[in-house]
Structures are given as structure tokens and as C-alpha cells.
Amino acid sequence: xxxxxxxxxxxxxxxxxxxxxxxxxxxxxxxxxxxxxxxxxxxxxxxxxxxxxxxxxxxxxxxxxxxxxxxxxxxxxxxxxxxxxxxxxxxxxxxxxxxxxxxxxxxxxxx
Amino acid sequence: xxxxxxxxxxxxxxxxxxxxxxxxxxxxxxxxxxxxxxxxxxxxxxxxxxxxxxxxxxxxxxxxxxxxxxxxxxxxxxxxxxxxxxxxxxxxxxxxxxxxxxxxxxxxxxxx
Numbered sequence: 256x257x258x259x260x261x262x263x264x265x266x267x268x269x270x271x272x273x274x275x276x277x278x279x280x281x282x283x284x285x286x287x288x289x290x291x292x293x294x295x296x297x298x299x300x301x302x303x304x305x306x307x308x309x310x311x312x313x314x315x316x317x318x319x320x321x322x323x324x325x326x327x328x329x330x331x332x333x334x335x336x337x338x339x340x341x342x343x344x345x346x347x348x349x350x351x352x353x354x355x356x357x358x359x360x361x362x363x364x365x366x
Numbered sequence: 367x368x369x370x371x372x373x374x375x376x377x378x379x380x381x382x383x384x385x386x387x388x389x390x391x392x393x394x395x396x397x398x399x400x401x402x403x404x405x406x407x408x409x410x411x412x413x414x415x416x417x418x419x420x421x422x423x424x425x426x427x428x429x430x431x432x433x434x435x436x437x438x439x440x441x442x443x444x445x446x447x448x449x450x451x452x453x454x455x456x457x458x459x460x461x462x463x464x465x466x467x468x469x470x471x472x473x474x475x476x477x478x
Contacts, residue, residue: 256425261408264406286464287463287464289466289467298456298469298470298471298472299409299456299469301466304466306464344408344409348463352414352416352422352462352463353411353414353425353463354399354411354414354424354463355411355425356408356409356410357408358406358407358408359408359409
């Protein structure tokens with residue numbers, strides 16, 4: 256099945272700096288790559304997703320890039336703010352119906 | 367209000383005592399999943415269901431059962447819980463695996 260790896264596991268940035276989280280996947284047939292944000296004590300919530308027919312997608316300060324050849328995708332957060340502090344999960348859907356999450360990145364934005 | 371609900375939110379039980387965690391969604395979603403979340407391991411899929419009476423194993427199905435008799439409900443059953451099933455459990459629903467998944471509030475289970 257699919258294997259989604261996520262790095263780094265922890266990330267600290269100064270407020271206003273950018274943060275980048277990277278994920279790789281193993282199944283070249285995978286075609287949907289969402290990113291979820293989980294604040295402390297809360298449920299995961301989708302922040303952005305990308306499909307395999309698109310190389311980049313932006314939503315205000317958040318962007319996701321996809322490199323199908325290398326089988327990796329990345330989350331970019333610009334102008335980070337303290338409220339961006341959370342755990343971020345990448346995920347990938349296999350060509351079947353099973354769903355795989357990465358192990359998470361704990362982002363801390365230092366004011 | 368569109369939502370996924372889970373009950374109970376917290377549960378402490380003893381080894382071997384059967385329990386059920388309920389999950390319900392009001393969005394008419396076909397795809398429903400159960401995940402467990404453990405530190406350093408992320409979210410791992412336990413079981414998923416594509417529709418009524420259609421269920422399949424995820425990555426970590428051992429020790430769990432599910433059923434999908436109605437579209438809105440997807441209960442998780444632990445017939446003989448063990449301490450290694452102590453975890454935070456999330457139910458989620460979506461139109462399909464390739465659309466946004468909406469998560470329930472989570473159930474924190476402790477098995478002693």
C-alpha cells in the first residue's frame with residue numbers, strides 16, 4: 256500500500272518567517288494530497304489540498320506544491336503568525352479507498 | 367449544522383470489557399473512517415466504509431470491528447479491549463476518499 260513520510264517532526268520559526276513541511280509518497284498512482292491542521296485538543300481540519308493534475312495551489316498565506324516525478328509535496332506557510340502553531344499532517348489517498356496520513360509536524364511560531 | 371458526532375468523548379475501561387464508540391454524520395456522506403492517533407505515529411486508519419454494508423480494513427484493524435447498517439452511522443466496536451488500544455480515536459466522513467474529510471471531536475480511550 257501507500258507510504259507517506261513527513262519531515263520534519265518539529266519545526267520552530269520566528270513570527271513573520273516562512274515554514275516549509277515536506278512529504279513523500281510511494282505509490283505513483285496516488286492522486287489526492289490534502290493537508291490538515293490540528294490545534295491542541297482539537298480535531299484535524301483541512302487547510303488545503305491538491306490533486307495530481309495541478310503542480311501548485313495557493314490560498315492566502317498557504318501554498319502546496321506537488322512534484323509527481325519525485326513523488327513529493329510540500330506545504331508552505333508565509334508570514335507565519337502565532338495562531339499558525341499547531342500540528343500539521345500531510346496525507347495521500349491510494350488508488351484504492353484506503354487513506355494514509357503522515358506522522359505530523361509540530362509547528363511552533365515564536366512571537 | 368453539518369457535523370460528525372462521536373460518543374463517548376472520554377472512556378476509561380478495563381481489559382476485556384466490550385465497548386462501542388458511536389459515530390454519526392448528517393452530511394449524507396458515503397465515505398466514513400475510523401482513525402487512531404498516537405504520539406509520533408500520526409493518524410492511522412483502522413477501518414473505512416464506502417457505503418452501507420461495505421466496510422474494509424485500514425492499516426491497523428486488529429482488535430476492532432465496525433458495521434455500517436445505516437448511511438449516517440459507523441460504530442467502532444472493541445470486543446475485548448487491551449491496554450495497547452489506549453489511544454485517541456477519530457471518526458471522519460467525506461463524499462469520497464478524495465474529498466475533504468470532516469472529523470468528529472475525538473474519543474479518548476484508556477484501557478487498564
